[in-house]
Amino acid sequence: MQKKSSAALLAVLYASALIAAFSENLVNVSLVDMMAEFGIGANTAQWLVTGYMLVTAIVVTISAFLYRFFGLRRLFFFGGCFLIAGSIVSITSASFPVLLIGRLDHSVGTGIFIPTMMSAVMAVARRKQIGTYLAIGGAMITLGPALAPVVSGVMVTGFGWRSAFYPPLIIMGLIMIAGFFLVRDVAEPVKLRLDVMSVAMSALGLFLFVYGLSIVSSAPLQATAFIVAGVAVLAGFAYRQFKIDNPVLDLRPMLNKRFRPSTLLVMVAMATTFSMSVLLPLYFQRSLGMDAFAAGALLLAPILINAFTSLVGGRVMAGSGAWPLLPIGFLIVAVGQAAIVVLSPNQTWLGVLVASVVVYAGVGVVLSPSQSAGLSRLDLSQHTYGVAILNTAIQVAASIGPSLFIGVMAARAGSVAAAGTSEPEAQAFGFSAAVLVATIIAIIGVVVSFVYSRSLRSAGRTVSAGPSPAQH
Template sequence: MNKKNQLPMLAVLYGAAFVAAFNENIVNVALVDIIAAFSVDPGLAQWLVTGYMIVTAIVVACMAYLSRRFTLRTLFFIGSAFLVAGSAACLVAPTFPLLLAFRLLQAVGTGIFIPLMMTSVLAVAPKQRLGTYLSIGSCCITLGPAFAPVVSGLMVTYLGWRSVFLLPTVAIAVIAIVGIFAVKNILETKRAALDAPSVALAAIGLTAFVYGLSSFTSDIVVGFAGLIVGVAIIAAFALRQKKLDDPLIDLSPLANPRFALACPLVIVAMMTTFSMSVLLPLYYQGSLEASALVAGLLILVPVLVNSATAIFGGRIMDRIGAWPLLPIGFGIIAIGQIGIAFVSMEAALVPVLAGSVLVYAGVGLIFSPSQTAGLASLDRSQNGNGVTIMNLFIQIAACVGPALFVGIFSTRVGAETQAGTAPALAQAAGFSSAVFAAAVCAVIGFLVSVYYARKGALESSGGNQTAPAPVQNASILSLIGKADAYRVSSSATVLEAVDTLVKTQTGGIPVVDPRNEVVGFITDGDIMRYLAGGERKAMDPLYAYMSIAERGELAQRVPKLLSTNVMELATKKVICIEKDASVENVCLALSDPRIKKLPVVADGKLAGTVSRSDLVRYLLSEFAELPKRVAFDDARAMRAQASGSNREKAASLSETA
């Protein structure tokens, strides 16, 4: 499948992930009406949210197995079926137990769609643009839950609480229809057995852990018991995975230090997003007495900023890497949360809104890059396991964050209320304490990110090297091309570029920036076009010379040309080939008659070049060797057949004797 055919599929998967994430928060503003409709306790009603996240996490834990066992199209339509069926059933559920059961049915679809989207992005996205592609995915995951309270608030107000399930039903049904034509099978499958005890351990351990954490502030004994049981069962789950030949989750990516250290960064980012999306409405409604709809609209402002900085952060990650992007992002989060903790007691809207914009902007900068940094450190064969682990941590963070910080909020509000504090001030005090606790987590994330990103930057630059050495053992360079690529600096003059072209006897060379990233390509044709006045996009040297001679401007143009910066003549949009690209991809790229040579990149850095002449020599040599290999294989097969026939004759003689 070529790149153009991949974009519609990614668009469909992005849309499915958005709707799945949107579905996570649609009942938040409807809980009051649901409690009244079914006369249930608020603690029980809350399991429409908490239970949903737990089931999502369990399904995410199974996604590594499901991705191995089923094709991408099969998983896509299974997820669609669960979401459509669950949403439609919630529309007509007559009792609360049935509503909860159907709500958990929806969660299965969410647990499938989000990892499926990320796995597909890793499989088809160009490595040099992985950060951008994943940042789009992270926008879907963060914008969905953020828009949900606003949209569902409007629907509950004007159409009743059941209407919140109408939108995801219709949206996923439409996406599934489009997916019939757009979604393709791009992942390999194999027969594998599902380890039921592992699923049970994951479900029980996660449920006990989240229940203990949510109960910790109200009943410390129950909270401790739940946490201890949960941790013990999760540890047993991890030990079992190591003993299985075909584990539910292959935890081997965690042996990679770069990946393992990226996971807590993702957890802090996700805890921040989900906890702030719960705490801010509580503050706006409880302390500022805003309506649910106004509170949702106020959250929309920082969320839109988050979506913008997410794309920006992805592009920065592609260009310069994790340093200093991750520390800056975590620093912005910590500053915003500390500011909110101090000003929230004043019950001032504008300062809290400004602080929340800072927090969400920081999350946008680091959420996707944290994932990119960890996943990019894995081999392609580990992508599925890495995505499963990363998404599992994201879902756990989505469960743990609100439970922890809302617990702190509730405890402080209760203490202030018992002390005789006014309800609005008690709510503000609880909000301040919860946000301050979140700020402590952000500061820890900042310290970890400084170590993580700086170490990665030093490793990629090789210490104090001024120019990175050519990448060795690059697959495409070992077959075709040259690993010791000639290049010219983006700060060089055209004279220096001409000198390199003459010395190397080549017609074109890459232009690189100080980080050794390809930013342009300069050819002798570019120089001739400049001298000839740039009349044609393509011209032969004779035409160029005649054009210059007719103008009589050669004496004036050459001195100016030689002192011109090379980037003024170089082509800016350069097509590059990854070092692990296939020969077929090289053929496809060089089939363009305008392209005679391509830079080969590794992790965004110039590693070598491959030209059309290199490709032709390789293909001719391969075809020349093919008859020899075929003849050798035929001879070996004939010898094996003769050997087998001799053994049969010997056995027959032995039996006769």
């Protein structure tokens, strides 16, 4: 009975994580229509994506506290209410600021559901099953963004961009009904004090850093000032976490030299995949003149390939470890992005699509194994903190990537258009410039993963994607 109860509980949490991940990519194919309705540019519209991920990152930062303070059941319903409220506000929005508020409501739900699902798996799954259950959760998180562009594209093309918010509204309502009967606390809530100063510092630091990246191409000096200020505030946040009794984000795992590189690799992989999910629809629509449905449908192939290679990467990691899996995966990413840089100015959708499939395949190979490599090096007592750090790194990377790359794209497209180039061609050159920056970052990933995976191999320990996180 207990086993059946746990399976039903996890099924509901998997479904909620699926909808949360679905919401991440919900507006990507709608941005062009929203820009037209509200009379805004790409740099402003991208805050529907960047702001979403920024708030998600902040919520994920305090997710461990929320999980322990409220308990699973109450936290589940909090997340559902935010997702439903965000959908309603977005549907009824009459201005861009109101729409942004709706998206930020959505993001709180996402920040709650994804780490909550992972924490619940760690709490109820048997040790030998943790890897399998986490892989299922990872598949849900991958499937959500894969479905979002297609579903959203159909809704936007047929009924307008507001209609894209109805599916998460309706499905989340059904999940909450199921959760009323099936979701239970898996541990007693613990009365803790939330360090408000830490939350404020993380929010301010992330905002300054991400905003600086968004204007790095158009206003380098101002961008540098914002980035430096953001780094300083985040450094203060990190220092504070080591000094207070109940840190918002316990950073002790970062003292482990075998864990730190995995955090960087996870960020590189996530920044790549999430940024491409924003940049590709803009390229297909603004350079090639496709509608939202076509742009969303073309994204389905890369993301499904990503889901498949994620399973392959997990199996290889379980059997052979991080070497040579991680450097090969990041090399695949870099090669695919280099091909996009070359092909995209020619405004050829097929070549860019094939190269994108290569990029997403490479990300699938490395994302989960990079997490497993780091978590397996932690003691069991630090697992929850390691998961929280990696979840935070994922969301931070997902906010940094679009902000940086769309800023580069807009600046390059503007300079090319000013020289007399047509708008579609200028957008193509801007897209190529953004992916070039992403290629350089992927090459850094190749170098770091090479050194890191070799060091793990030299340590004489096999990293597995399955039971390893529960063995230490």
